[in-house]
Amino acid sequence: EAGVAQSPRYKIIEKRQSVAFWCNPISGHATLYWYQQILGQGPKLLIQFQNNGVVDDSQLPKDRFSAERLKGVDSTLKIQPAKLEDSAVYLCASSLAPDSSYEQYFGPGTRLTVT
Amino acid sequence: KNEVEQSPQNLTAQEGEFITINCSYSVGISALHWLQQHPGGGIVSLFMLSSGKKKHGRLIATINIQEKHSSLHITASHPRDSAVYICAVGGGYGGSQGNLIFGKGTKLSVKP
Numbered sequence: 534e535a536g537v538a539q540s541p542r543y544k545i546i547e548k549r550q551s552v553a554f555w556c557n558p559i560s561g562h563a564t565l566y567w568y569q570q571i572l573g574q575g576p577k578l579l580i581q582f583q584n585n586g587v588v589d590d591s592q593l594p595k596d597r598f599s600a601e602r603l604k605g606v607d608s609t610l611k612i613q614p615a616k617l618e619d620s621a622v623y624l625c626a627s628s629l630a631p632d633s634s635y636e637q638y639f640g641p642g643t644r645l646t647v648t
Numbered sequence: 649k650n651e652v653e654q655s656p657q658n659l660t661a662q663e664g665e666f667i668t669i670n671c672s673y674s675v676g677i678s679a680l681h682w683l684q685q686h687p688g689g690g691i692v693s694l695f696m697l698s699s700g701k702k703k704h705g706r707l708i709a710t711i712n713i714q715e716k717h718s719s720l721h722i723t724a725s726h727p728r729d730s731a732v733y734i735c736a737v738g739g740g741y742g743g744s745q746g747n748l749i750f751g752k753g754t755k756l757s758v759k760p
Contacts (some may be wrong), residue, residue: 633677633747639690639692
């Protein structure tokens with residue numbers, strides 16, 4: 534079974550530039566999560582999708598971050614414009630259902646550096 | 649105060665030692681997860697607990713729902729166990745209850 538795929542693995546941009554990350558979840562997983570993990574911290578949820586609908590985006594900085602999962606499969610997360618404090622690892626995860634008793638499967642992450 | 653607190657933040661052990669990592673939480677939960685994160689970022693799920701104790705190889709996880717506390721134990725530690733161990737809790741099904749709240753992690757280094 535293929536795992537969660539993410540690209541790119543690394544990205545370096547200057548502040549005020551834009552960047553996009555891509556995630557392809559495990560086949561059949563209806564729930565998809567995007568997390569931001571700042572160095573030394575645990576992951577913080579940015580947005581949760583159930584199929585192609587948004588379940589929770591309460592911690593997504595909507596003035597600069599956007600995400601979509603148009604066909605209910607793969608997803609993109611965009612930052613525009615980037616700030617220095619956006620430097621972090623962006624993790625995508627998927628699970629069978631929006632239930633915390635289900636295992637979440639994580640992708641390798643995208644390490645973003647904003648200079 | 650964070651909703652999920654882990655201790656210690658950093659832990660250095662000699663190969664073969666018995667290791668304990670603790671997790672305390674302040675919210676009502678239906679599930680607690682222990683996760684392992686190696687350098688490079690990849691996160692792997694180790695255990696999901698709602699009560700009692702689970703064992704997998706040299707790893708043992710326990711949870712006390714009344715005390716809102718969980719422990720992860722590693723017996724006969726090995727340098728390959730060096731990683732960050734993260735505790736995460738969730739409230740159940742649906743909406744934001746289905747989300748996990750993560751601790752900051754415990755960085756374990758096992759010396760040969």
